[in-house]
Structures are given as C-alpha cells and as structure tokens.
Amino acid sequence: xxxxxxxxxxxxxxxxxxxxxxxxxxxxxxxxxxxxxxxxxxxxxxxxxxxxxxxxxxxxxxxxxxxxxxxxxxxxxxxxxxxxxxxxxxxxxxxxxxxxxxxxxxxxxxxxxxxxxx
Amino acid sequence: xxxxxxxxxxxxxxxxxxxxxxxxxxxxxxxxxxxxxxxxxxxxxxxxxxxxxxxxxxxxxxxxxxxxxxxxxxxxxxxxxxxxxxxxxxxxxxxxxxxxxxxxxxxxxxx
Numbered sequence: 330x331x332x333x334x335x336x337x338x339x340x341x342x343x344x345x346x347x348x349x350x351x352x353x354x355x356x357x358x359x360x361x362x363x364x365x366x367x368x369x370x371x372x373x374x375x376x377x378x379x380x381x382x383x384x385x386x387x388x389x390x391x392x393x394x395x396x397x398x399x400x401x402x403x404x405x406x407x408x409x410x411x412x413x414x415x416x417x418x419x420x421x422x423x424x425x426x427x428x429x430x431x432x433x434x435x436x437x438x439x440x441x442x443x444x445x446x447x
Numbered sequence: 448x449x450x451x452x453x454x455x456x457x458x459x460x461x462x463x464x465x466x467x468x469x470x471x472x473x474x475x476x477x478x479x480x481x482x483x484x485x486x487x488x489x490x491x492x493x494x495x496x497x498x499x500x501x502x503x504x505x506x507x508x509x510x511x512x513x514x515x516x517x518x519x520x521x522x523x524x525x526x527x528x529x530x531x532x533x534x535x536x537x538x539x540x541x542x543x544x545x546x547x548x549x550x551x552x553x554x555x556x557x558x
Contacts, residue, residue, distance in 0.1 A: 333489075338487075364546070366549075372535060372551070372552050373550075373551050373552070374490075374537060374539075374549035375549075376546055376547075379546060420489055420490070426544075434492055434495065434505065435480075435490075435492070437489035437490045437491075438489055440488075440489055
C-alpha cells in the first residue's frame with residue numbers, strides 16, 4: 330500500500346520570505362499523481378498544485394512550485410513571497426494513475442501547520 | 448454557482464442516535480468521496496462511489512453507511528455503531544481520474 334509522510338508537523342516563515350514544505354511517499358507504481366492541498370482555518374480543502382509522475386518538469390502555480398524527485402520519492406512544495414493568507418495546514422497526497430478498483434483514492438499525509446509571521 | 452455543498456456546517460447529536468450528513472455536487476462529477484478528519488491526523492477515507500448505485504468501503508467504513516441514488520448526491524449516515532463519531536467530515540468529488548474538489552465540511556459532535 331502507498332504511504333505519504335510529512336515529517337515536519339509545524340513550520341513558520343516571515344512574510345515575504347520563501348519556505349519549503351517536505352513530503353516523501355512510498356509506492357511501487359511507476360505512474361501516479363501527487364498533490365498539495367491547503368486547509369486554512371475555515372477548514373475548506375483547497376488544491377494548491379498537482380504533479381503528474383510521468384512529467385519530468387516541476388509544476389508551478391504562481392508563487393507555488395514543487396521539487397519532484399521521482400527516484401528519491403520526494404515531493405516538496407516551495408512557497409515564494411509568503412503572505413499572511415498562506416497560513417494553513419498543508420497536506421501532501423498521492424493517487425495512483427492506474428485504473429483499477431481503489432486507484433481513485435487519495436492517500437494523504439498527516440499534514441503540516443504553516444505559520445506566517447508579519 | 449458550481450460546487451460541492453455540505454449541510455449542516457455544525458451538527459450535534461446524542462449518543463445512540465443515527466445521523467445523516469448531506470453532500471451535493473453540481474459539477475457533473477462521477478466520483479464522490481467521504482473523509483473523516485481528526486485533530487493531528489490527515490484525512491481518512493470512509494466510503495467512495497465511482498458511479499450511481501455503486502460504492503466501496505474505504506479505510507474506516509465501520510459504523511458508517513452511504514447511498515448513491517443520484518449522481519449529484521452522496522449522503523453519509525453515521526450510525527450508533529460508530530464508536531467515536533465526533534469529528535470533522537469532508538465530502539469530495541472528481542471526474543474519473545481527475546482532481547478531487549472538496550466541500551466545506553460538517554463538524555459533528557456527539558455527546
């Protein structure tokens with residue numbers, strides 16, 4: 330079974346600085362998707378960024394970018410120019426790309442709380 | 448307004464009572480999911496459905512039941528058999544193989 334590990338339960342960053350959130354995963358599959366979701370105090374889960382494993386190019390979305398290291402099974406999220414609104418829980422998630430029973434399920438890490446200091 | 452709605456936002460029940468949480472989507476998504484979130488935990492999958500009239504157990508299905516009679520709706524019943532029902536419940540939906548989008552959640556408190 331696939332697992333996702335977020336080893337840092339909490340991090341803090343100064344406003345306007347850059348911060349990197351780490352995530353590692355374990356899988357024997359060759360094709361899959363990786364996601365970062367953000368959960369602000371409202372508790373709404375919001376998709377931040379998505380990476381397809383067969384694409385070597387790292388995904389970017391405005392101030393958010395990932396460092397995807399397939400061989401190392403590492404998927405870190407970099408937030409540039411941090412803003413107060415970035416303060417939230419961040420969850421890393423994995424989903425298989427193979428169409429079979431259960432492949433549509435997301436497997437989540439336990440999350441990491443990011444604090445942004447003014 | 449396209450999206451996923453969950454109602455109510457807060458729900459209080461006495462122990463021993465069954466309670467049903469609502470989840471509706473107008474995104475025309477085939478797949479729908481129910482997750483449970485506890486403090487300090489990630490999301491754990493309760494049930495999911497890829498098509499109307501079909502659903503599968505997730506990792507923590509015991510004490511829960513679902514139905515999928517319409518594409519738009521995937522209600523979750525928390526039964527009295529669920530030993531620790533107090534939690535935050537999130538519903539999500541996706542196209543087949545697509546990104547999961549989440550509703551705003553329901554906070555259930557059982558006393």
